[in-house]
Amino acid sequence: MKISRSGVFHVSSAVLGRITNVKPANIRKDLSYVGEYGKPGYGYEIDKLLAVIEKIIGINKLQRVIVVGVGNIGEALLSYQDWPARGFEIAGAFDKDKRKMGRVINGIEVRGNSEVPSFVKKEGIEIAILATPTEITQLKVNELAQDGMRGFYVFSPIVINVPVGCYVENIDMISPLEFLVYRLKNKISK
Amino acid sequence: MKISRSGVFHVSSAVLGRITNVKPANIRKDLSYVGEYGKPGYGYEIDKLLAVIEKIIGINKLQRVIVVGVGNIGEALLSYQDWPARGFEIAGAFDKDKRKMGRVINGIEVRGNSEVPSFVKKEGIEIAILATPTEITQLKVNELAQDGMRGFYVFSPIVINVPVGCYVENIDMISPLEFLVYRLKNKISK
Incomplete structure (x- = not known):
């Protein structure tokens, strides 16, 4: 990883997967739907990826x-x-x-x-x-x-x-707390 | 529906589905996993359902x-x-x-x-x-x-x-707002 907008230039699907708790293979599949393919050993260019995702969401303009x-x-x-x-x-x-x-x-x-x-x-x-x-x-x-x-x-x-x-x-600000109690009680790690 | 803890005594999977945006058939299936079966034309007893769900989550005790x-x-x-x-x-x-x-x-x-x-x-x-x-x-x-x-x-x-x-x-308080923009832009009703 190298430094860019958020302090990082490129990022692998493995790292994205760890952050988002999604399987790296799914990350790669989902991103391929929007025309983004990471390079092996390098990953995705973050600025480009952000621009594509922001455009999809509709927040590329303020x-x-x-x-x-x-x-x-x-x-x-x-x-x-x-x-x-x-x-x-x-x-x-x-x-x-x-x-x-x-x-x-x-x-x-x-x-x-x-x-x-x-x-x-x-x-x-x-x-x-x-x-x-x-x-x-x-x-x-x-x-x-x-x-x-x-x-x-x-x-x-x-x-x-x-x-x-x-x-x-x-937004329900309490439900994540309920889920936390459930995970604690049943020892469910992410 | 009749009045109880929250002003209602029993509730159908159709109503639960509308509130939660989940298919009524899925609600019935999910609740059957925890031993709850609604009666046709009557639905589920809300107090019992709440007690069962609160016990599962672990919030039946304060x-x-x-x-x-x-x-x-x-x-x-x-x-x-x-x-x-x-x-x-x-x-x-x-x-x-x-x-x-x-x-x-x-x-x-x-x-x-x-x-x-x-x-x-x-x-x-x-x-x-x-x-x-x-x-x-x-x-x-x-x-x-x-x-x-x-x-x-x-x-x-x-x-x-x-x-x-x-x-x-x-909890990320911004992401629902991002999703709102996306739905607005693409005219996605729930």
């Missing part, structure tokens, strides 16, 4: 998103330093709490919820991260869909009724 | 864990109200920042990192949630393993070198 709800999770998201490296930009942050408005976190100003419709229209933003209290998350999704938003990344542990033409991803 | 690192994520974890319902209790919280010590969040007092070894020994705790800055997470895992901890739930987006006899689960 994806601009907003954060709705600036509690602990929202603030953690705004404070996260690696958004640009992951292909994202937090273009705006919104909260209903007047006391939070005007606060600037990591260069991003917190605005009132009422500003969302004009902001996303002006900025052409379609994706929102919702770090709202669970009780209001579905309502927020509905409102934002009416404002023209189409993608919702939801931190509330509920099943969202997805508006027509929209897409929702949830 | 799992006591500690939180190390009380930044935004740590505070969000401490503030989370549904730990008991999910089978967990946050027994203690620890941070290196002296200004945070003595703070009580959701009934849990923040203590200094130096108190971890005696605390986990006295309380018989084996599992830690690490919401530490990425740079020190591996070091913390190593230290905690020396203190007898065996399970680590890690919020840092890094590959942890797992100490012998220990188990690690990571």
Whole structure:
């Protein structure tokens, strides 16, 4: 391995397999589907591989998103330093709490919820991260869909009724901990 | 469906399939492996099903864990109200920042990192949630393993070198957002 964007120039399917817990043969097969073939004893060029994968995911251009709800999770998201490296930009942050408005976190100003419709229209933003209290998350999704938003990344542990033409991803921050307990109890290494 | 622990008494594999995005036939097959068979037109008794699944995972007894690192994520974890319902209790919280010590969040007092070894020994705790800055997470895992901890739930987006006899689960809070972009771009509904 040699140094590049992340400190490494090329990487073997063996190393990728160890990191991702996927069989190296499967890594090679999957990557061959997108036209990438590693060279024996050298592996894959990382910058090229990243570019191909980012293009497939759709983050080869910076994806601009907003954060709705600036509690602990929202603030953690705004404070996260690696958004640009992951292909994202937090273009705006919104909260209903007047006391939070005007606060600037990591260069991003917190605005009132009422500003969302004009902001996303002006900025052409379609994706929102919702770090709202669970009780209001579905309502927020509905409102934002009416404002023209189409993608919702939801931190509330509920099943969202997805508006027509929209897409929702949830994160459950507890389930990996449940899996950890299960592995510990049954001595399951990865 | 009728009302029970979560407001519902019994549930069909069709409903479970819709919620989890798994084919009902697969739900029935998987549950039959653990001895659970739904009745046609009635489904599964939810309380019994939950008890069986919680026993398998190992959370039928309350799992006591500690939180190390009380930044935004740590505070969000401490503030989370549904730990008991999910089978967990946050027994203690620890941070290196002296200004945070003595703070009580959701009934849990923040203590200094130096108190971890005696605390986990006295309380018989084996599992830690690490919401530490990425740079020190591996070091913390190593230290905690020396203190007898065996399970680590890690919020840092890094590959942890797992100490012998220990188990690690990571969470990557960005990857669901990447998948959302991919689905949006390719119009992939669930």
